[in-house]
Amino acid sequence: MDVVQVQTHSCDQCQKVIFDLRHEFEKTVKALFDLKDKLDKGTLYANLQPETNQEDETNMAEKGALFDVTFGELCTGAATGCQLFNWIMDDEWISRETIHSLAQKDMVINDPNEKLGWSFRNSSLWVDQWLGEPCPENTLLKIRPSLGESLNQCRLWASTHQDTGNPLDIGFIRFFGLWDPVTQKIVCRTRHGFQAFATPEDPSSSTVSNRPIARYPGSSTNLVRIFSWLNDCQEHHNCKTMLGVMPTRLIEITGTSETISLRLRQTEELGRVPFAALSYCWGGEQPMKCLSSNIVSYGTAIPFEKQLPTIKDAAKVCQGMGLQYLWIDALCIIQDDSNDKSIEIANMTSIYGSATVTIVAARSSSATEGFLGERYPGPREGAVVSYRCIDGELGSITLIKLDDVFESVEPIDERGWALQERLLSSRIIEFGSRQTRWICPETTSSGFSLEGFTDGWRRNVNFSSKRNTEALDLENIRTAKSTIDFYGRPRNSQFKEYSKAIKHWEKICETFTQRALTLSSDRALAVSGIAQIFAELSGDQYIAGLWKSCFHSGLLWKIEHRYPQPTAYQGPSWSWLSVNGPVKFGRICRPSECVAEILSCEAEPANITAPYGLIGEGSGRLVLAARTAPGVRTKAPLRSPGKFVDRVMILGFGKSVVCYTTAEMYCDVEEAEFNEQEEAAGCLVAEISRSNDGDQLICQGLVLRWSSPERKTYSRVGRFSYDGDRKGYLVKDGPPTEVEFDWFTNEPTVIEII
Numbered sequence: 001m002d003v004v005q006v007q008t009h010s011c012d013q014c015q016k017v018i019f020d021l022r023h024e025f026e027k028t029v030k031a032l033f034d035l036k037d038k039l040d041k042g043t044l045y046a047n048l049q050p051e052t053n054q055e056d057e058t059n060m061a062e063k064g065a066l067f068d069v070t071f072g073e074l075c076t077g078a079a080t081g082c083q084l085f086n087w088i089m090d091d092e093w094i095s096r097e098t099i100h101s102l103a104q105k106d107m108v109i110n111d112p113n114e115k116l117g118w119s120f121r122n123s124s125l126w127v128d129q130w131l132g133e134p135c136p137e138n139t140l141l142k143i144r145p146s147l148g149e150s151l152n153q154c155r156l157w158a159s160t161h162q163d164t165g166n167p168l169d170i171g172f173i174r175f176f177g178l179w180d181p182v183t184q185k186i187v188c189r190t191r192h193g194f195q196a197f198a199t200p201e202d203p204s205s206s207t208v209s210n211r212p213i214a215r216y217p218g219s220s221t222n223l224v225r226i227f228s229w230l231n232d233c234q235e236h237h238n239c240k241t242m243l244g245v246m247p248t249r250l251i252e253i254t255g256t257s258e259t260i261s262l263r264l265r266q267t268e269e270l271g272r273v274p275f276a277a278l279s280y281c282w283g284g285e286q287p288m289k290c291l292s293s294n295i296v297s298y299g300t301a302i303p304f305e306k307q308l309p310t311i312k313d314a315a316k317v318c319q320g321m322g323l324q325y326l327w328i329d330a331l332c333i334i335q336d337d338s339n340d341k342s343i344e345i346a347n348m349t350s351i352y353g354s355a356t357v358t359i360v361a362a363r364s365s366s367a368t369e370g371f372l373g374e375r376y377p378g379p380r381e382g383a384v385v386s387y388r389c390i391d392g393e394l395g396s397i398t399l400i401k402l403d404d405v406f407e408s409v410e411p412i413d414e415r416g417w418a419l420q421e422r423l424l425s426s427r428i429i430e431f432g433s434r435q436t437r438w439i440c441p442e443t444t445s446s447g448f449s450l451e452g453f454t455d456g457w458r459r460n461v462n463f464s465s466k467r468n469t470e471a472l473d474l475e476n477i478r479t480a481k482s483t484i485d486f487y488g489r490p491r492n493s494q495f496k497e498y499s500k501a502i503k504h505w506e507k508i509c510e511t512f513t514q515r516a517l518t519l520s521s522d523r524a525l526a527v528s529g530i531a532q533i534f535a536e537l538s539g540d541q542y543i544a545g546l547w548k549s550c551f552h553s554g555l556l557w558k559i560e561h562r563y564p565q566p567t568a569y570q571g572p573s574w575s576w577l578s579v580n581g582p583v584k585f586g587r588i589c590r591p592s593e594c595v596a597e598i599l600s601c602e603a604e605p606a607n608i609t610a611p612y613g614l615i616g617e618g619s620g621r622l623v624l625a626a627r628t629a630p631g632v633r634t635k636a637p638l639r640s641p642g643k644f645v646d647r648v649m650i651l652g653f654g655k656s657v658v659c660y661t662t663a664e665m666y667c668d669v670e671e672a673e674f675n676e677q678e679e680a681a682g683c684l685v686a687e688i689s690r691s692n693d694g695d696q697l698i699c700q701g702l703v704l705r706w707s708s709p710e711r712k713t714y715s716r717v718g719r720f721s722y723d724g725d726r727k728g729y730l731v732k733d734g735p736p737t738e739v740e741f742d743w744f745t746n747e748p749t750v751i752e753i754i
Contacts, residue, residue, distance in 0.1 A: 170196045317429070323357075509585070652743055
């Protein structure tokens with residue numbers, strides 16, 4: 001197989017770098033056996049050691065790979081021409097003290113009484129935000145004077161990352177460092193690291209799973225491999241496509257690989273035929289698309305040579321897999337017909353679910369780029385170093401510099417619509433920047449870690465916040481149906497199973513909202529297919545991004561990185577669909593913790609043919625009876641200069657006292673400021689959930705403001721969270737005086753939120 005060419009370096013100096021991680025493997029095996037033994041004997045929680053604030057004596061050499069290379073030998077090797085040592089020396093180096101000084105701005109890490117910060121003293125070296133702004137000129141030789149004479153006794157060390165959970169399987173080198181044998185700490189580290197792989201014929205390949213990158217994803221060899229994956233799945237797996245509604249139109253592919261012809265066919269005439277669907281990034285307006293003016297001529301022929309590279313590549317892959325029909329949104333939906341678009345978008349669940357396979361053009365940010373082109377054209381530089389196998393045999397691995405140690409997300413993972421397309425698909429063939437990957441239900445290893453088959457490079461999926469969910473757990477969703485009672489509430493006896501299904505939905509929403517949409521008003525549409533699957537399998541009622549069975553918990557969403565208020569209506573203010581930015585959900589409330597009473601809730605679809613899609617403007621209304629209190633929004637300074645966090649001051653009125661407390665607040669949009677009249681009136685906080693932890697009160701709710709001058713309805717501006725004593729401070733002149741006070745004990749008030 002033709003792989004990306006790597007010009008490798010190897011010399012006597014860098015052969016001293018021997019990756020020997022057998023001690024980590026032995027520790028892991030011993031820990032597993034000890035755990036099993038304790039579980040068998042029922043002594044798992046016996047003889048627990050009390051927490052201690054003493055200095056951590058951990059030898060940091062054990063957190064990676066330590067080499068028999070001193071600082072002096074590193075310098076000498078670089079001076080005599082060792083390419084690897086030169087790469088290491090010339091990288092930017094950051095001292096432990098510099099990292100600690102940056103960490104101190106966010107938390108107290110030098111005080112043993114501050115347990116959270118104290119625990120970060122050593123692990124701070126792995127927190128990217130504490131490395132500071134890049135300063136490439138700070139090479140090891142430049143910062144050497146600031147590190148003192150102790151540097152001479154230090155040894156080279158590497159932080160290794162294991163992709164598959166096997167301590168011996170090196171996925172990449174996160175960074176190199178210098179280890180001090182006296183303090184047993186890493187005194188400084190590089191900013192960058194290296195990717196790592198083993199060649200198939202090397203002894204190390206038995207444990208190191210990364211392989212060389214396949215150079216040509218569209219080669220005849222690769223297309224044959226893809227065909228075999230599909231054929232094997234159809235013949236031997238139990239992976240089934242959905243028998244839903246077929247798309248209205250499909251592209252028919254005829255001819256040979258040299259003379260491909262395309263035309264648009266109506267599925268009314270074709271009946272149910274196997275087809276592939278394409279998931280890709282448009283990257284701008286498409287020059288060739290289906291319109292009312294050309295749909296008739298497209299029924300005769302779609303000019304192949306005028307198509308953009310991604311469309312051409314998709315047709316070639318279909319031919320390679322033996323599929324004659326292909327669905328592409330730009331060519332199969334009449335783009336200037338709003339009614340046709342509404343119908344086809346409403347059928348997305350069936351379109352991607354019915355497809356034999358979905359072709360994912362993951363590596364392309366635009367249809368103009370294609371996805372079958374050569375990967376990493378031209379030779380790359382790398383270094384071959386030694387690797388000690390589990391049986392003691394000496395093998396080797398290749399360290400290579402690509403774009404970065406951590407693989408950046410693929411362009412397709414930036415696109416909001418693509419998540420739904422992925423999750424609705426029964427089979428996926430993904431053309432990535434470094435590998436082609438086959439994914440189907442029976443290639444699941446565990447949980448969401450879909451590994452599939454690849455043509456090289458990484459065995460495991462590279463997860464990120466934008467790709468944190470790989471498949472719909474249909475069995476999990478089905479389970480939810482039996483956990484919901486007659487009144488639409490989760491049963492206490494099955495709350496764990498119920499929570500698992502709802503958390504699955506929330507994880508999908510959190511992943512989806514990390515991505516971008518060309519039109520932010522598509523926020524509801526781009527998850528409508530997933531919502532439809534959840535509703536049909538769970539039997540739950542979907543209401544503007546939330547579920548009836550856990551409506552209280554659903555209301556308590558928060559936005560992590562705020563965006564400006566949308567210019568167009570996206571949904572009612574109480575729904576996360578109404579705003580933009582990444583959403584986060586908290587703990588799911590048990591029914592006994594839900595203190596607000598939902599009296600009514602409605603959200604009508606904008607189009608009756610798409611009940612899970614866009615929400616009709618002004619239709620989303622929530623009426624609830626909740627305990628409320630007046631509040632005032634404020635800000636509190638953080639440790640970092642110039643940074644603040646939102647707070648809400650909650651006012652309480654007793655028989656003879658007026659007092660206040662402050663709670664965390666998460667605003668929904670950027671600079672959500674009141675006008676002068678609203679600011680004078682303050683805001684209203686409504687308690688949604690409440691629980692007790694001893695004498696501590698834990699309550700969460702909504703921060704509201706009047707939505708109209710008539711002051712008949714409210715709109716949401718954020719969420720608050722209070723976790724503290726039942727105490728407040730008297731509203732009076734002079735120093736603050738603390739008094740006993742239980743918040744939200746007044747009679748519930750009926751309020752309407754739009």
